[in-house]
């Protein structure tokens with residue numbers, strides 16, 4: 001094929017499944033007085049897409065919209081029912097890591113067996129094996145049956161293998177890192193390095209924050225069809241509007257919920273109460289040590305404030321592995337119902353957080369004369385990497401605010417304003 005610079009081309013691609021007969025189908029058939037054939041479920045319909053080499057495409061949509069189906073079609077795990085698919089180059093698929101492993105075989109044997117699936121000859125696979133084993137960091141276990149692996153070891157080996165191929169195309173379903181502690185950070189770094197080296201990226205996530213940070217274009221799927229395809233900021237804004245209008249507290253909230261996967265950090269505040277000794281600290285980790293909010297005479301995590309009157313100060317103490325680059329701290333403020341009102345991040349504001357030799361640091365965020373209107377609000381705090389993408393620790397609803405006001409203004413914020421006649 002002539003070099004067109006196109007990495008992925010989908011034309012009229014669809015995927016449908018024949019549904020099983022259900023009891024209500026029999027009832028339906030009785031009512032109709034004839035059998036019903038070929039009940040089809042269209043997971044994906046009429047998708048047209050061209051992705052150039054080095055482009056990053058984000059895929060968003062509600063549960064069941066067809067995102068995973070699209071990724072699987074690109075990776076060749078599924079074949080389209082209609083349309084054509086052209087994919088140029090080697091793919092690293094970070095989908096169901098290790099799904100094809102045979103539990104009775106050793107890690108080494110499993111990796112060898114996967115060579116052809118990764119497009120590697122046996123000699124090439126043999127050459128890469130030491131690096132894969134080294135990256136996975138599973139030591140002697142590599143010669144044990146994988147059924148004896150912890151889930152962490154399993155995912156580490158599968159990730160090391162999937163990303164060992166210097167892929168032209170990287171397909172990521174939700175998680176930007178896998179495993180925990182030091183491996184989570186290493187896997188995140190590897191994903192970023194592959195992207196920076198020019199891999200074409202297909203990234204599906206419920207976190208529109210991550211999608212917007214990483215992708216230049218975004219595809220929005222709705223009930224298996226393309227609802228919108230365009231510049232990331234534009235599609236994300238339209239999607240958030242749409243989601244915000246019909247649900248609360250879920251996918252539409254860029255930093256909240258969607259951005260946090262169970263793999264991305266502990267969600268409790270370590271040592272937040274007096275007398276609690278933090279557990280031992282492992283390399284590659286970061287944690288939130290304490291959280292405190294202040295406003296006027298009040299100190300704590302639950303404050304009652306009057307709109308526009310007090311400055312709200314949030315204090316965050318953290319600890320990160322001193323070997324890591326300076327972390328970032330992010331906050332997301334939402335209504336109790338889950339609608340995001342505002343967010344801020346030290347990385348975004350160009351602030352480099354200082355840490356002492358043990359990796360301890362603190363930061364305070366001041367929200368002057370907090371102009372929120374009456375109602376209840378929650379603030380989430382995140383301790384993240386220097387790019388604000390990989391979360392070391394999360395503190396959902398770290399702070400709760402109850403706002404009161406004098407006037408009759410409606411909404412969530414009292415916008416500074418001036419009338420003139």
Ligand SMILES: Nc1ncnc2c1ncn2[C@@H]1O[C@H](COP(=O)(O)OP(=O)(O)OP(=O)(O)O)[C@@H](O)[C@H]1O
Pocket residue numbers: 017041042043061062063064065066067068069070
């Ligand atoms: N093997 C299958 N047989 C029948 N229907 C399927 C099959 N796999 C997926 N589907 C259906 O196809 C639709 C799209 O599924 P898909 O997993 O691609 O959605 P998604 O956008 O990735 O959802 P989520 O965000 O929940 O992961 C869903 O309605 C799902 O139930």
